[in-house]
Amino acid sequence: MIGAIGRSTRNALIQLGSIYRLLLGMVNELGDQVSRRRPPLRRRVLFEQTDRVGIGSIPLVAMVSFFIGLTMALLIGAELKVYGTERLVPQLIAIAFSRELGPLMTGIVLAARIGAAFTAELGTMTVSEEVEAVEAMGLGPLRFLVAPRLLAITGLLPCLVVISTLAAVFGSFLVSLYYLNIAPGYFFDLTQEGLRVRDVLMGIFKSGVFGLIIGLVACYRGLTVKGGAAGVGNATTSSVVTSVTTVIGTDTLFNILQQALLPNQ
Amino acid sequence: MNPEAATHSIDRRDEIRHLHDGEPAPAANADDGGAGDDDAPLVELQDVVLRFGKKTVLDGVSLAVYPGERLIVLGGSGSGKSTTLRLIMGILQPTAGRVFFCGHEISALGRRELNVLRARIGMVYQYSALISSLTVRDNLALPMEELSDQKPEEIDRIIDEKLAMVNMGNVKSAMPAELSGGMKKRIGLARALVLDPELILFDEPSAGLDPVTSSIVDELIINLTEQTQTTSIVVTHEMDSAFRIGTRMVMLYEGKIIADGPPEEFRHSSNPVVTQFVEGRTEGPILDSTRHHDPKPEQPATTTAGR
Ligand SMILES: Nc1ncnc2c1ncn2[C@@H]1O[C@H](COP(=O)(O)OP(=O)(O)O)[C@@H](O)[C@H]1O
Ligand SMILES: [Mg+2]
Numbered sequence: 001m002i003g004a005i006g007r008s009t010r011n012a013l014i015q016l017g018s019i020y021r022l023l024l025g026m027v028n029e030l031g032d033q034v035s036r037r038r039p040p041l042r043r044r045v046l047f048e049q050t051d052r053v054g055i056g057s058i059p060l061v062a063m064v065s066f067f068i069g070l071t072m073a074l075l076i077g078a079e080l081k082v083y084g085t086e087r088l089v090p091q092l093i094a095i096a097f098s099r100e101l102g103p104l105m106t107g108i109v110l111a112a113r114i115g116a117a118f119t120a121e122l123g124t125m126t127v128s129e130e131v132e133a134v135e136a137m138g139l140g141p142l143r144f145l146v147a148p149r150l151l152a153i154t155g156l157l158p159c160l161v162v163i164s165t166l167a168a169v170f171g172s173f174l175v176s177l178y179y180l181n182i183a184p185g186y187f188f189d190l191t192q193e194g195l196r197v198r199d200v201l202m203g204i205f206k207s208g209v210f211g212l213i214i215g216l217v218a219c220y221r222g223l224t225v226k227g228g229a230a231g232v233g234n235a236t237t238s239s240v241v242t243s244v245t246t247v248i249g250t251d252t253l254f255n256i257l258q259q260a261l262l263p264n265q
Numbered sequence: 266m267n268p269e270a271a272t273h274s275i276d277r278r279d280e281i282r283h284l285h286d287g288e289p290a291p292a293a294n295a296d297d298g299g300a301g302d303d304d305a306p307l308v309e310l311q312d313v314v315l316r317f318g319k320k321t322v323l324d325g326v327s328l329a330v331y332p333g334e335r336l337i338v339l340g341g342s343g344s345g346k347s348t349t350l351r352l353i354m355g356i357l358q359p360t361a362g363r364v365f366f367c368g369h370e371i372s373a374l375g376r377r378e379l380n381v382l383r384a385r386i387g388m389v390y391q392y393s394a395l396i397s398s399l400t401v402r403d404n405l406a407l408p409m410e411e412l413s414d415q416k417p418e419e420i421d422r423i424i425d426e427k428l429a430m431v432n433m434g435n436v437k438s439a440m441p442a443e444l445s446g447g448m449k450k451r452i453g454l455a456r457a458l459v460l461d462p463e464l465i466l467f468d469e470p471s472a473g474l475d476p477v478t479s480s481i482v483d484e485l486i487i488n489l490t491e492q493t494q495t496t497s498i499v500v501t502h503e504m505d506s507a508f509r510i511g512t513r514m515v516m517l518y519e520g521k522i523i524a525d526g527p528p529e530e531f532r533h534s535s536n537p538v539v540t541q542f543v544e545g546r547t548e549g550p551i552l553d554s555t556r557h558h559d560p561k562p563e564q565p566a567t568t569t570a571g572r
Contacts, residue, residue, distance in 0.1 A: 042411075128397070129392065130397065138381065138384045
């Protein structure tokens, strides 16, 4: 039992080291290309990745956040109505999504939608020796394959959080209007009270970190696939599981730190 | 071939030479391995040992490949043929020993110098390894766009030229998945040629091809390496194509080179391992682990993409 814990801790640390080396290697390869006065990334590849990570994820992120926002507003509203304090609903939803649920939901959605795709793609390329071919041509697989994906997911997760928060606020708007009878103008005032600059910035920062985690885990798992098609399947599952748990764990850590260092009010 | 490409590859050579200013050249490699000097080996392995964990794949391999040769590397599945090619490309590091290309110690180069050097070596993979998300044209354009200073028109001209060399002029806009194995192999060969390399490595060029396509690919290898005056190392276990292509042969067995010489010597070898392999007999010193119930059967190494 203790041996098993020790072994898995050791494995986790080894993998953390490898992921760090992957990041370092990518930065080095990008630097090489820059020092040869060439664009470090191909614009078209970057565009393809940002398009699928960003534009492609909008519907799912918006839908999930809208439904969760609406449900929360409905349930909280029903409770608070009893005490006549239902006007707290818009504020609560705004706080919850801008600093907590927005980054978390978006992170989980992207881990499943994009992280899995990254691992499966890179895994298939590894198995079919395409990654090795890229390396053998001297193109630098980390620069060529990992960098655009990592950049796309790290840069666009924060943007998607904004969409997520807007969708959730829209859900709470519908509930406020039709169920809690809060007038639209008053709703926007109340929501604005909930949107604090500090929370929004924290949420955006956090989500960038989540994007980096998901991208690194997914690419690392993809590039280290062994054992053919079955290996790709296993790696994809493990990539999603690892990045979702790491994202939730990191989020908890962020919240503990935030409460300890910058307590509310 | 074309003057611009030629100056271009000389530029790259200068870059490499520049990186090594002042460093003493390794023994027997005073020259950069340029076209003029035929005495210095283009590729040299010195007592290379390679282990994966406890498993020793190469156990003291020494080999020199000279400009203009078409060297055949023979060996059973899992004997370390692909591994040898990976060592030359610098994708794997030897556990002990040294690997040279054009007088540069591959195993001691930094990543950046290594990448410059890799552009001078073309590699044709067992399963082609074309980038599946790019069209044939983009696959060929990729190394030029990323590594050379050629203009777009020039790149298109080279692509047409190389595709014509492998008789595949009409598939530029196809995706790799739409092509047959033989077609992919030819595109892979064209991709290896775009930067006019000095050395081309072939990993089992006839694997998975029917006999006719396989002969066509063999002919291409012979014609192209002769036309472009490139050296090549061809890994195979198909004896027919080995004898067709090779100007020299070596055989890997149990981590060592057990025979090295012109193809004729292999036909009339006195080494029982070589004769068994060349004639494809089941009786002989090469054990079939499944038939003999070897207590430690070898891993089924080459079932998935040769790893
Ligand atoms: N990355 C690796 N990790 C562990 N073992 C490997 C690796 N690559 C190759 N091997 C082992 O090395 C041996 C030689 O492999 P390889 O060079 O691919 O053989 P082949 O001669 O069929 O091309 C095989 O037994 C294989 O299992
Ligand atoms: Mg092989």
